[in-house]
Amino acid sequence: MDDVLLARALFGTTMGFHIIFATLGVGIPLMILAAEVLYQRTKDTDYSIMAKRWTKAIAILLGVAIPSGTIAGVQLSLLWPGFMEVVGKVIALPFQIEIFAFLLEALFMSIYVYAYDRLSSSMRILSVSLVALGAVASAVLITNVHAFEGTPTGFRIENGDVVAVDPWAAFFNPGFYVTAGHVALTAYMTGAFAIASIAAFKMIRHRLQQKQFALHQKALLLSLAIGGIFSLASAVNGHGNAQFLHRHQPEKLAAAEGLFVTQSHAPLAIGGIVDRENKQVKYAIELPGALSFLAGNRFDEVVRGLNEFPEENWPPLFIHLLFDSMVGVGILLILLSIIGFSWNKILKREGFPRWMMWGFIASGPLAMLGIEFGWIFACTGRQPWVLYHIMKTADSATKSGNLGILFTLFFGMYVFFAVVTGLVMYFYFRRHPLSSELEQDNLSI
Amino acid sequence: MTDTVIAITLLWIFVFIYAVAASIDFGAGFWSMIYISRPQTEVTNIANRYLSPSWEVTNVFIVLIVVALVSFFPGATYTLGTVLLLPGSLVLLLLMFRSAFMVFSHSLEGFRKLLSIVSGITGLFIPALIIAVLPISQGGFIQTVNGAERLLMRKLFASPSTYTYIAFALGSTLFLSSLLLADYSKVSEKSAAYSIYRKGALAAGPISLLSAILILVAMKFSSPWLYTNLIRHSAWLIASIAAFTVGYITLLIGKPRLSVVSAIVQYLLASYAYGASHMPYIVYPTVTIQSGFTHPETFRALFASYIVGFLILAPGFIYFWRMFMKDRRYLKQQ
């Protein structure tokens, strides 16, 4: 592999690892906040126990989220010095403001966790709200830089120099709202489904212990409600993302859909394999006119195909599969939460059928896969550009070599920490089972 | 002051805050490891009580420094990013082990010792490696091959001056952390821990001072340009040694709070002298603060966001301080 490819692989691996913990770091604080608020309103101690246990989980996850994020931040400068030079001159603001979001989150996370017993209930809610605010703000701000890569605004490059810089125009680049919105909404849905998975799993395991079962069922319903709302919102907003691509990065949309010929009434290809040689999508289900409708809300909208662009600037064509998988996850999870929630609240059935429980258990990992697919789609779909139509990825990469060994080391380390973090979670919660907390609670009341 | 001078001053302030906070942070992790088998002294407890709420906040400053460097001096980023790829990645690998294992050690009772040992030791390697940025920035270790800058790692780690810096980093880490924790144990009224930390500080202080002097000696040969400039700032260095002496005496007579303040003044004076002598170079002799400077419009927007950001966060910091550094219910728990 050449150095640029290694740099891309290394950075992509780092991000693919960080995003797991980062997404949970955004999504779970919202769940904790919801549980705290429910506890204040209902005085049902089950909610307070949930909040405490989820907080412990987040405290463990942050032990990996923070150093891996630090790695991501420093690696940007180490691997893409050419890109970061432009970032420093033009789009430094979101990075800068993100620091304040990190500080906000770090300060109030410590206050919430280590001063819990000394806080009044309203101070608890305020602290956990500020944690959640800090987390989502950091996600929105970093995504702003990503959006800027897709729609670079607020500067020009003349003879290799960056000129006519307007940092606020760069900050409010056309991709900002829709992209940051999508990242925040999908993080919330993923946090909720992660909780749903665990609650459903525990319900199967503890069918007979009434109190534990009841607590897990409350957690499941809460997460289905929140997950359902946010997965609907993500889909609506994802539609906006697709329309945004149609306007600003047409070759990415074309590759995502395997569309070669510019046309009105363009069909939507679901699944299948994009065939570069014959310029078609093999084995796909085609919905006539649907892509035009998706892109412009009308069937006669003209969608540009890949043939309009020089082939060396095409993104890799496998992103079609990533895009479809992401959308598939979204639709599946919307259905699952609607069915599950209505089953319990509208049909008022006791318990859930077994297939549905396994669906809930799968929902968290599925949502996380959606996040991974979406990001790899977004970043790989931008290739060969690091700054769309301005700077090539290859031109911004480091020239210092030694990347093979670094890739191996970091890759190994991420595998190691993925396993170890899982084990730490498992052993911690096995040593501190819910049953003991429920008992304590009985004694104290 | 020109924009470039404001920018480098801000960067210098962040580096200074991180240097002190990180020394305490990494040092505390080390002490927590060393005394883990002697719980009755509460040395480990005190270190963890300090570390648990603060490590995240300290860590943000690494990111703050990188972001400030990139956004104020993008030109320097290119050179530094390129040459620091290997040592920087090594620091990142160590940091991952250090932070994660430290957090895990509070969650897994069964593996506490093993996890603390890994995080304590990796935590000492980090400052020792980070400080290598200083000799690199003084010139002589970067070579340009086919238009690409490369770090001469062999030469760097064969040079005695590099080791004077490493000794200084280790000495300072142990000195500052034991000093602060001595004060922290005194406020918490843990006398056994206090006397152990006090002894640690009394031992590490002279080591750090001695290695600082060795740095100067080695610099005379390896970076004469910087040495000459530093001698011009020798009043600051002498004042710094005076502050050290005050701190040492106040520690001897059992006033750790005064001693902490003196030590911070000591480092402030010395690092001002170092920083001022280093001007205008960020990386000698190719990158200066002018050549690396960001776009002026960006600088103005950043400067405004710093002021607004720190004003908004100030109450949070104050509340944090009250909760963990002053509240007796937190400090005196068993």
Ligand code: HDD
């Ligand atoms: C649980 C995760 C998840 C789910 C269910 C969806 N997405 Fe998504 N999507 C993401 C997670 C995600 C993401 C990981 O958050 C991305 C990557 C970059 C970004 O901005 O968000 C993303 C990017 C992304 C992009 C690319 C934006 C760009 O490159 O600038 C489009 C067009 C869509 N999404 C569209 C959709 C549609 C139409 C969905 C219908 C249900 C959908 N997404 C569900």
Ligand code: HEM
């Ligand atoms: C957190 C989720 C993310 C994931 C999983 C992810 C994934 C990836 C992957 C797989 C690559 C390699 C692309 C390829 O070569 O095919 C990449 C490249 C890159 N990404 Fe992302 N990314 C994420 C977020 C971001 C964000 C928020 C930014 C902006 C700050 C960003 C900036 C970049 C840059 C600069 C590159 C290298 C240049 C390039 O290949 O275009 N990424 N990312």
Ligand code: HEM
């Ligand atoms: C869109 C994808 C991303 C999301 C949702 C996200 C979110 C998060 C969250 C929630 C945290 C924990 C924050 C804390 O507790 O302080 C975090 C940490 C961090 N992230 Fe990410 N992040 C993303 C991508 C990135 C990228 C591309 C970078 C690098 C430029 C990055 C840099 C960092 C850093 C430096 C930290 C550590 C902050 C600290 O020291 O506290 N993140 N991220």
